[in-house]
Amino acid sequence: MALLDSYKFGLSVASHQAQAEELLGAMKLLMDDVASYKSAVALLAVHSAIAFNDAVLERLTGAAHKGQDHSTASRKTRSACGKNKIDISGIKHLEYLPSKKGEYSYSGIVDQETAEYAADKAEKFSNCTYRSGVLQRESSDA
Numbered sequence: 001m002a003l004l005d006s007y008k009f010g011l012s013v014a015s016h017q018a019q020a021e022e023l024l025g026a027m028k029l030l031m032d033d034v035a036s037y038k039s040a041v042a043l044l045a046v047h048s049a050i051a052f053n054d055a056v057l058e059r060l061t062g063a064a065h066k067g068q069d070h071s072t073a074s075r076k077t078r079s080a081c082g083k084n085k086i087d088i089s090g091i092k093h094l095e096y097l098p099s100k101k102g103e104y105s106y107s108g109i110v111d112q113e114t115a116e117y118a119a120d121k122a123e124k125f126s127n128c129t130y131r132s133g134v135l136q137r138e139s140s141d142a
Helices: 008-033 040-060 070-082 089-101 101-106 110-130
Strands: none
Touching: 008 110, 040 070, 040 089, 040 101, 040 110, 070 089, 070 101, 089 101, 089 110
């Protein structure tokens, strides 16, 4: 895998990854009472996936996506993974979430099933980023 030098790009990757983990962690906490926090769960799912994708793009290309068109970011990730011979099957989970960002943000209508589905997609994309070896989980041995 021809990943870019982690020393050179590590700080930015680490900051995107830390933000992604925070958002995902908050989403998981709210899942304990998803019926009360449906919109928050769905939006945290979207934003965690975007942050994980920023970490992946930073790691593979040296630059996170800038801008609001997250479908472009997904295409960049698909391309970067292809160039680095990384399994792209998990990108479908990423592609779904940003496409729902506006709906979750502005419709005011997120039901429990939708929130649970979004949370599942976010967790699957997160797991994909680690399983592929692009991102590494923090060691708890410290």
